[in-house]
Amino acid sequence: MQLEIYSLTALKDQISVSLEAICDSYSSLLWDIEFYQCGCFEVYIAASPQNVSIFQRGRIVARSDDAQHFGIIESLQLETDAEKGDYLTVTGRFLACLLERRIIYPTITANGSYEDIVRKVLSRNVISAGIRNLPGFSMGTVSSDCWQKTARMQVSYDNILEWLYGLCETIGGSANVRLDGNALKCDLFSGIDRSLLQDDNPHIxxxxxxxxxxxxxxxxxDAVQKNFAYVLGCGEGNARKRTTFCSGTEPTYLDRYEVYVDERNTAQEEDVTDAEYLEILKSSGAEHLVQxxxxxxxxxxxxxxxxxxxxxxxxxxxxxxxxxxxxxxxxxxxxxxxxxxxxxxxxxxxxxxxxxx
Structure with missing residues (x-):
């Protein structure tokens, strides 16, 4: 299995990607794929002038046997030792980390499927946002029914990477950014049930x-769990908008673990009805439940x-x-x-x- 190192150059709204080197003589490789957060990688390789020139921050590291995950070099550490030799440690995260460079600005109120909500957030902050664009970025494939479930929510000033993976954990889906030629594609998907509790797929x-x-x-x-949320929104005193949220049947007695969610800064816009505003509060309540x-x-x-x-x-x-x-x-x-x-x-x-x- 070989490593492929690419240069990544931004040309206004586009990117240019070119292969710089192929490496198969590294000492060790860690390739950490995560479902509810951005994965990372580490390459430990003998230091030489050639390797130092190849592994540069901002370049992309790919595996010859993995067409879905591409790392971007974020950190380099060079250590020299007369006895043990000279080594270079190359670390970074997968391409989804580029979304960490943007926040959700300004406030977005969205109503529809989770896929549509993600598209709206990315369009306004990453894809069609002028100088805030991430060059070459666009939506890729969307699979799984979890992304077609509907919600109404209001989000503002959240870091997009943290918001996206927080949303993923709420609905049980995931997101990944891959390199597709001279483009960055954001895919939305979910896992497949291969457990003994189903018979549609071979058991693992x-x-x-x-x-x-x-x-x-x-x-x-059990100490950390929260399974019933009281959510209070805008307003003062008894006039504050409020609702509750739980997943499934309402827990009772010793099975009930409550949490208070303060959403006083979530404003009710003029075109949002009371019922729609309560759905926004419920979405926030769902995010605060802890298993x-x-x-x-x-x-x-x-x-x-x-x-x-x-x-x-x-x-x-x-x-x-x-x-x-x-x-x-x-x-x-x-x-x-x-x-x-x-x-x-x-x-x-x-x-x-x-x-x-």
Whole structure:
């Protein structure tokens, strides 16, 4: 597997991308794909004048076997040592990090599908925003029903990258920015259910019984959860607009964990009815709900004969993880991150799982 290094040049509203070098002699590579946040990478390579000239900040690092994820170099660290040798550490994040350079400005009130809301935010701040444009940026493909669900919301001054991935976690989808020739495409998608709780897709089960679960740890904490929101909007005293929000059946008694959400700065515009304004407040309430905290760390077999990563399953998919020795099973758990590591010891996979509703 080779690394491809491209130069990225902005030409007003367009970009020009050209291949500068191909590298296959690095000491180690970490390729961290995340579902609800921007992924990152690290290249550790012997330092030489040639490598220092190749790996420059702002250039793009791609893998010859990955057409979806492209990293942009953000940090370089050169270390020289007479005994251990000279090494260059190259780090950065995937192209979605470009959205971190913009905020949502001015206030946007949106009503429609989540896809339409994202399109409106990106159009006004990234795509059709004059000098605020990200050159070469446009919407790509949109898949999954979660992006067709509807909502009404008001957003202002949020960092676009943080807002987008916060929205993703609320609805269970994800976003990725990829390089497509001389263009940057933002795709919206979701994971596929491959767990034992469905029969539409082949089951993916990581288990000590199958010798594809090398290590396993699990912890759960109910203290952080919030499952019922009281949301108060504009106005004063008893005249403040207010509503409540919960997901599904309203929790009661010991199962109820309440949170107060102050949205006094969310104004009700003239063309927004009271009912529509309450829907905006409900959307804010949904963002403040917190699921019970779970931590599940595992190491899985990188060269399993049963399942191949990025062929049989992908980051974002729902799978089953079980530890039969202790009678623990997570029948439907989401793979929200995967660190793929290459070094002198070969290839390893370190997944991150999270239980979802």
């Amino acid at each position: 089960v990581f288990s000590d019984a199958y010798n594809n679960l090398l290590s396993f740890s699990y912890a759960a904490d 019970p905290k779970t931590a599940s760390e595992s190491a899985i077999a990188a060269f399993s004969t049963q399942y191949q990563y990025n062929k049989d399953y992908f980051v974002g998919d729902y799978v089953t993880v079980e530890q039969k020795r202790f009678g623990l099973i997570q029948p439907r758990i989401q793979l929200i991150g995967m660190v793929e590591s290459f070094d002198q010891n070969g290839r390893s996979l370190t997944p991150t799982f999270k239980e979802m509703e």
